[in-house]
Amino acid sequence: MKTVSSGKKSWNNDIKAGHAKRLAVKIAVKIALVILCAFLCFIFLFPVVWMVSNSFKTNDQVYAQMASWQTFFPPSWDITTWWVSYTKLFTDFGDFGQSILNSILYCSVTIVMVLLINSLAGYALARFKFPGSKVMTTIILLLMMVPVETSVVPTYIILYYLGLIGEGTAVIGYLIPGFASLFYTYMFRQYFLSMPPEIEEAARLDGCSRIGVFFRMILPLSKPIFATVAIFTFMGSWNEYIFAQLMFPNPSYQPLQVFLQLVNTSTPKDIGMVMASLTISTIPIAIVYIFAQKYIVEGVSFTGLK
Amino acid sequence: MANKSKSALLFLLGGLMSLASCGPTSGVGGGGASTSEPGPGGNKIITVWVHKNENEDEGKVYKQIQNNFNALGLKTASGATLRMSMSFYGSTLETKISGSLMTGGLPDIIAVDSSDVASKVYSEIIVPIEDALEEGVADSYVTSVTEAGTIDGHLYWLSGMEAPGGLYYNKTMLRAAGYTDADFGTLENRWTWDDVHEAQVRLKAAGQPYQIALNEGFGSDGYMYLYSSLVYNAGGDFGSDDHVEEALTSPEALAGMRDLEQFYETDGLASNETWFYNGTASNAFTAGTIPFQIHGPWDARVIEKGSSAIKGNYGIMPYPAHEGSDEFSSPCGSFGFAVTKDSSDVAAACQALAYLTGGEAGELMYNAIGTFPTNQAKLDSMADFQNGVMKDLKDYLVANDYTRPRQAKYPRLKDAYGEVLSYMRNMNIVSNYDLEAKVREEMRDVDNARA
Amino acid sequence: MQIESILPARSFARFKIGRTEYNTKESVSGILFALPCIVLSIIFVFLPIFISLMYAFTDANMLRLDRVTFVGLENFARAFEDPDIVNALRNTAIFVACVTPLQFGASLGLAVLLNRVRHCNTFLRWAFFIPVMLSLAVTSMLWMNLLNVQEGLINTFIEILGGERQGFLEDPTQALYCIVFISAWQGAGYQMLIFLSALQNIPKDLYEAASIDQASKWQQFIHITLPSIKPTMVFVLITMLIGAFRICIQPMVMTGGGPLGSTMTMSYYIYKTGIDYRDVGYSSAIALLYTFLIATVSLGLRKLLGGDNQK
Structure with missing residues (x-):
C-alpha cells in the first residue's frame, strides 16, 4: 500500500x-x-x-401474536407447552410414522437411480462421439423450456399400458418416471466436460475398460456434482405428493408429503399444525444440506461455469 | 427429410388417437367396476372412489360407512350379497377419473361435488338413477340435494351431507349498540343486507367493533357457495350453459350483486378503515373480535364443541334478504356420490349409493365433521337439531332450494363470478368502476368458451 | 459444440452420417452408456410432453379423453383472440422485466459481499441459501400473513412510522410487484453461490496489479471483476430468464391470479385452462405457442450476448 x-x-x-x-x-x-x-x-x-x-403454538396463539414481534418467538418459555401441534399430528394421522419411513425409502431409491442413470448419460454426452449426441444436447436444452404442468394424465396412461398401476407394481410405477432427468444429465455433462481428459487417457492406456474408468476414476473425482444432483433429487422427491396420492389409494404406501398436504388443505386450517408439519419436512433437507454443504457449493457453482 | 418427419408425426398422432379410442376395457387392479355377474350366494362388490384420503376425518367416516354397510349383508335382486369396496384418491380423484377414461375401468360409484354434477352428466360419465332407486328413497332427502342431483329432469346424484350457512352475529356487541333479542332476524322476518349495514353503522357509533367477515376466500368455491344466493334472492338466476351473460346482466341479478357493494364502500369511515373484515385470521368471529360473518356450519360447531369466548352469546340469522323481495336462498352444496357409466349393475350400485348417502351415514358425518345430514327424518329426530343455532341452521336448510348454477361450464362460471365480486371489492381502486360492464365482459368469456 | 474423442482410436471401424465421421466402437459404448437414460426419458419425458402437445390439435377435455376429435388449428385461432392471453403475457413480461434485474443484482451483490466478509462466512452463506431450501408453502404462507392489509406485521410497522396501510397482495397495482420481490428473495441465494465461486476463481494477481495502478475498488469491480465473470453472468441471466418465464406456483398459491387478473401469468393460465377448466386441447395449444416464444427469446439472447455456455 x-x-x-x-x-x-x-x-x-x-x-x-x-x-x-x-x-x-x-x-x-x-x-x-x-x-x-x-x-x-x-x-x-x-x-x-x-x-x-x-x-410451537396453537392456532389461536398464532393469530393472537401475529401482529407483534412475539410472532417470531415461542409462545412461552415453558418448553413442555410447545408440542401440542406435533402430538396432534402423530395422533390424528395413524400412518404418519410409517409415511416417514416410506418417504426415506422412496427418496433413497430415487437418488441412487437418478445418480446412476444420469451420470452415465452425462458422461456419454461429454466424452463419446456417437450419432445423436449433438441432437440430444439440443433437445435437452429445448425441453427445459416446455411448461410441463399438464403431463400428469399422459404419464398415468403410459404407466397403465406398462402394467405399472396395480397393487403390487404401483411402487415401481410411482418411482420410475422420476429416474431420468434431462436437467441432471445436462449438469453431469457440464461437469465432466470441465474435467481434464488426460487422467482418463492414462487409465485407459493401463487397460481399464470404459465402464471401469467411469467407476474408478471419474466417480471419486466428481463428488461435488453427485452431491448436488443428490440433494436436488432429494428435495424434488421429498416434496412430491400428487403422483403418490394417485398411485397409492392405500395410505400405508403413502409418503410423508401426502399427509402434509392434508394438514395444509384441511379446513378449518390449523396454522400451528401446518407449521409443525412444514418444520418436520424441512428438517431432513436441512440435515442433508449441512452435511453436504461443501460439495453442494462446489456442485452448484459448476452449473454456472463454462 | 421434411416429408419423412411429417409423416412420422402423423403416424404418432394416429397412434395416439387409436390409443385413445380402443384401450383395454378392464382396469388393472385400480378398483374398476366388476363386470362378472355373481350368482346367488356370491358377493357383488360395489367399488367406490372417494375424494378424500383415508386418514382425513371425512375419509375415516367413509371407511366406517363401508364397514357398516358390509356388516349389513344386503342382497341384490339376484340374491348376491352386496359388499362395498372404497379407494381413497384424495385431491387426485379427478386425475384418476381422467386417466381411467382412457384405460377403462371406472368404478361403480364416484364422489362428485354438487356443483360438478352437470359437467359429469354432460361428459356422460355418470348415469341417471331414478328408475334404479328403490321406491321412496329419493323423497327422504332434503330438496337442496335432490335438486342439485337433477339435470334435465333426471336424477343423477345424491348426498348424505349438506352445509347450510347464514349470518353469524355477536349478541353482546349488538346489545351494546341498542339491539334487543326481538330485533334479530328470523326465517319469517329476515334482515336485509341493508339492515346488516345499518347495524354496522350503529355499532360503530356505539364504539363497538363493526366489521363483517365476508369469507370470500373460503375454499376455491367460496364466492359461489356463499354469494350465488345474492342473485337468487333478488329474483335473478344464472341462466344456462352459453347463456349466462344474458341472465347475469338482468336488472334483478345485478341488483342482487349490488347488495354487497355497501360493505366495500368507505362512506363514514376513516382512510384506513373498511366495513368488511380484511385480516387473515379465520377465527376473527369465533374469537369475538368482530360482530358479523357470513359462513357455513363449521364455525357453529367450533363454538359449540370448543371453549370459544362467545359461546352462548351469538346466533345465526338466515342469509340476508334483498330489500323488497320474498325469495329465500341460502348457501348450500356439498360432495355426494353418483353411479358411473361403467357400472354393470346400476340397481345394486344404487342400493349402496342409498346407504352411502342415507341417514345413518349423514349422522356419522355430522358427528365427525359437522356437515348436516340430508335425511329429513334424521333432521327431525336428532337431538342436536331441536334447539339453538343448530336448529336455526336446520330450518334454513330445510327451507332452501339448491342455490348454485347447474352448468357444465361451472368451473369457468365460478371463476368469472368470483372475478366480478372481487372487482366490486376493489371498487375504490379500479378506474371507472362499472359493475354491469364487468359482468358483461366476464360472462361473455364464459359463454364463448368450450364446455 | 464439439465432442472430442479422448483416445487414439484403437478400433479403426468407422462410419459416416452426413458429413460427420464416427468411430463404431466408441459410438456403441456411448449409446450403451446413455441407453437407460434415453429409454426412460423417451417413455416418461418425451412421450407425455408429446401427447399433451398433440392434444393442441384436438378438442380434448379432461372428462372426455376417450372421445377426442381432431379440430386442426382451431385452438390456435382461439388463442390469438383471447383477451386473457394478452393480459397474461403482459403480466409475465412485467414480471420477467422486473425480477431478472432485481434477482440478478441481489445475487451478485450478496456474492460480492460474501467474497469480502471474512468472519462468519459459512454462517452467512448458509443463511442466504435458506430461502432456496424452504418449500413454497412456507414462504407463501409467511409472506401472505406479513403482507396482510389489516393485521400484517409490515403494515403495522408502516403505521407506526406514520405511513398509510398498503394493499400489497390485495391491491391490483401492487400484487405483481410483491410477487416479484418474493420470488427474487427466494431465488437469489442459489445464483449467489454460482457467482461466489466465479468470483473466487478470479486470479488474485489481477487485483494486485490494479492496486499498484491505484485503481479504486469500484474501478476494479468494473474493469476486472465483471469482465472475468462474464460467462457466468450470461449463464445465470439465461437460466434466470427461463425460470421467470415459467413462473406459476407463487401466484397460484398466493393470489390465485388475482386481484382482477393482475398476477395471472402465462404458465398459470396454461395450468388453469388445462386442469381447472379441463380444456386440455386449448391449454396444450397455448403451451405449444408459449414454448416457441420462450425458446425464441432465450436462443436470441444466447446469440446476442455471445457467451454460450457450451463448449
Whole structure:
C-alpha cells in the first residue's frame, strides 16, 4: 500500500491525520458491513424462525401474536407447552410414522437411480462421439423450456399400458418416471466436460475398460456434482405428493408429503399444525444440506461455469 | 427429410388417437367396476372412489360407512350379497377419473361435488338413477340435494351431507349498540343486507367493533357457495350453459350483486378503515373480535364443541334478504356420490349409493365433521337439531332450494363470478368502476368458451 | 459444440452420417452408456410432453379423453383472440422485466459481499441459501400473513412510522410487484453461490496489479471483476430468464391470479385452462405457442450476448 502525501512542510502530520482518517473510514466500513450483514441475515432467516416458532403454538396463539414481534418467538418459555401441534399430528394421522419411513425409502431409491442413470448419460454426452449426441444436447436444452404442468394424465396412461398401476407394481410405477432427468444429465455433462481428459487417457492406456474408468476414476473425482444432483433429487422427491396420492389409494404406501398436504388443505386450517408439519419436512433437507454443504457449493457453482 | 418427419408425426398422432379410442376395457387392479355377474350366494362388490384420503376425518367416516354397510349383508335382486369396496384418491380423484377414461375401468360409484354434477352428466360419465332407486328413497332427502342431483329432469346424484350457512352475529356487541333479542332476524322476518349495514353503522357509533367477515376466500368455491344466493334472492338466476351473460346482466341479478357493494364502500369511515373484515385470521368471529360473518356450519360447531369466548352469546340469522323481495336462498352444496357409466349393475350400485348417502351415514358425518345430514327424518329426530343455532341452521336448510348454477361450464362460471365480486371489492381502486360492464365482459368469456 | 474423442482410436471401424465421421466402437459404448437414460426419458419425458402437445390439435377435455376429435388449428385461432392471453403475457413480461434485474443484482451483490466478509462466512452463506431450501408453502404462507392489509406485521410497522396501510397482495397495482420481490428473495441465494465461486476463481494477481495502478475498488469491480465473470453472468441471466418465464406456483398459491387478473401469468393460465377448466386441447395449444416464444427469446439472447455456455 502506498501513502499519498501533499505538501512538504507538514507531511508528518498529514500522515498521522491520514492514518487516523483511514482508520476511521476502515472502522466505519466495518461497522456498516456488520450492520448490513445482520440486516441481510434477518431478511433471509426470519421465515425459518417464524415457521419453527409458530409450530410451537396453537392456532389461536398464532393469530393472537401475529401482529407483534412475539410472532417470531415461542409462545412461552415453558418448553413442555410447545408440542401440542406435533402430538396432534402423530395422533390424528395413524400412518404418519410409517409415511416417514416410506418417504426415506422412496427418496433413497430415487437418488441412487437418478445418480446412476444420469451420470452415465452425462458422461456419454461429454466424452463419446456417437450419432445423436449433438441432437440430444439440443433437445435437452429445448425441453427445459416446455411448461410441463399438464403431463400428469399422459404419464398415468403410459404407466397403465406398462402394467405399472396395480397393487403390487404401483411402487415401481410411482418411482420410475422420476429416474431420468434431462436437467441432471445436462449438469453431469457440464461437469465432466470441465474435467481434464488426460487422467482418463492414462487409465485407459493401463487397460481399464470404459465402464471401469467411469467407476474408478471419474466417480471419486466428481463428488461435488453427485452431491448436488443428490440433494436436488432429494428435495424434488421429498416434496412430491400428487403422483403418490394417485398411485397409492392405500395410505400405508403413502409418503410423508401426502399427509402434509392434508394438514395444509384441511379446513378449518390449523396454522400451528401446518407449521409443525412444514418444520418436520424441512428438517431432513436441512440435515442433508449441512452435511453436504461443501460439495453442494462446489456442485452448484459448476452449473454456472463454462 | 421434411416429408419423412411429417409423416412420422402423423403416424404418432394416429397412434395416439387409436390409443385413445380402443384401450383395454378392464382396469388393472385400480378398483374398476366388476363386470362378472355373481350368482346367488356370491358377493357383488360395489367399488367406490372417494375424494378424500383415508386418514382425513371425512375419509375415516367413509371407511366406517363401508364397514357398516358390509356388516349389513344386503342382497341384490339376484340374491348376491352386496359388499362395498372404497379407494381413497384424495385431491387426485379427478386425475384418476381422467386417466381411467382412457384405460377403462371406472368404478361403480364416484364422489362428485354438487356443483360438478352437470359437467359429469354432460361428459356422460355418470348415469341417471331414478328408475334404479328403490321406491321412496329419493323423497327422504332434503330438496337442496335432490335438486342439485337433477339435470334435465333426471336424477343423477345424491348426498348424505349438506352445509347450510347464514349470518353469524355477536349478541353482546349488538346489545351494546341498542339491539334487543326481538330485533334479530328470523326465517319469517329476515334482515336485509341493508339492515346488516345499518347495524354496522350503529355499532360503530356505539364504539363497538363493526366489521363483517365476508369469507370470500373460503375454499376455491367460496364466492359461489356463499354469494350465488345474492342473485337468487333478488329474483335473478344464472341462466344456462352459453347463456349466462344474458341472465347475469338482468336488472334483478345485478341488483342482487349490488347488495354487497355497501360493505366495500368507505362512506363514514376513516382512510384506513373498511366495513368488511380484511385480516387473515379465520377465527376473527369465533374469537369475538368482530360482530358479523357470513359462513357455513363449521364455525357453529367450533363454538359449540370448543371453549370459544362467545359461546352462548351469538346466533345465526338466515342469509340476508334483498330489500323488497320474498325469495329465500341460502348457501348450500356439498360432495355426494353418483353411479358411473361403467357400472354393470346400476340397481345394486344404487342400493349402496342409498346407504352411502342415507341417514345413518349423514349422522356419522355430522358427528365427525359437522356437515348436516340430508335425511329429513334424521333432521327431525336428532337431538342436536331441536334447539339453538343448530336448529336455526336446520330450518334454513330445510327451507332452501339448491342455490348454485347447474352448468357444465361451472368451473369457468365460478371463476368469472368470483372475478366480478372481487372487482366490486376493489371498487375504490379500479378506474371507472362499472359493475354491469364487468359482468358483461366476464360472462361473455364464459359463454364463448368450450364446455 | 464439439465432442472430442479422448483416445487414439484403437478400433479403426468407422462410419459416416452426413458429413460427420464416427468411430463404431466408441459410438456403441456411448449409446450403451446413455441407453437407460434415453429409454426412460423417451417413455416418461418425451412421450407425455408429446401427447399433451398433440392434444393442441384436438378438442380434448379432461372428462372426455376417450372421445377426442381432431379440430386442426382451431385452438390456435382461439388463442390469438383471447383477451386473457394478452393480459397474461403482459403480466409475465412485467414480471420477467422486473425480477431478472432485481434477482440478478441481489445475487451478485450478496456474492460480492460474501467474497469480502471474512468472519462468519459459512454462517452467512448458509443463511442466504435458506430461502432456496424452504418449500413454497412456507414462504407463501409467511409472506401472505406479513403482507396482510389489516393485521400484517409490515403494515403495522408502516403505521407506526406514520405511513398509510398498503394493499400489497390485495391491491391490483401492487400484487405483481410483491410477487416479484418474493420470488427474487427466494431465488437469489442459489445464483449467489454460482457467482461466489466465479468470483473466487478470479486470479488474485489481477487485483494486485490494479492496486499498484491505484485503481479504486469500484474501478476494479468494473474493469476486472465483471469482465472475468462474464460467462457466468450470461449463464445465470439465461437460466434466470427461463425460470421467470415459467413462473406459476407463487401466484397460484398466493393470489390465485388475482386481484382482477393482475398476477395471472402465462404458465398459470396454461395450468388453469388445462386442469381447472379441463380444456386440455386449448391449454396444450397455448403451451405449444408459449414454448416457441420462450425458446425464441432465450436462443436470441444466447446469440446476442455471445457467451454460450457450451463448449
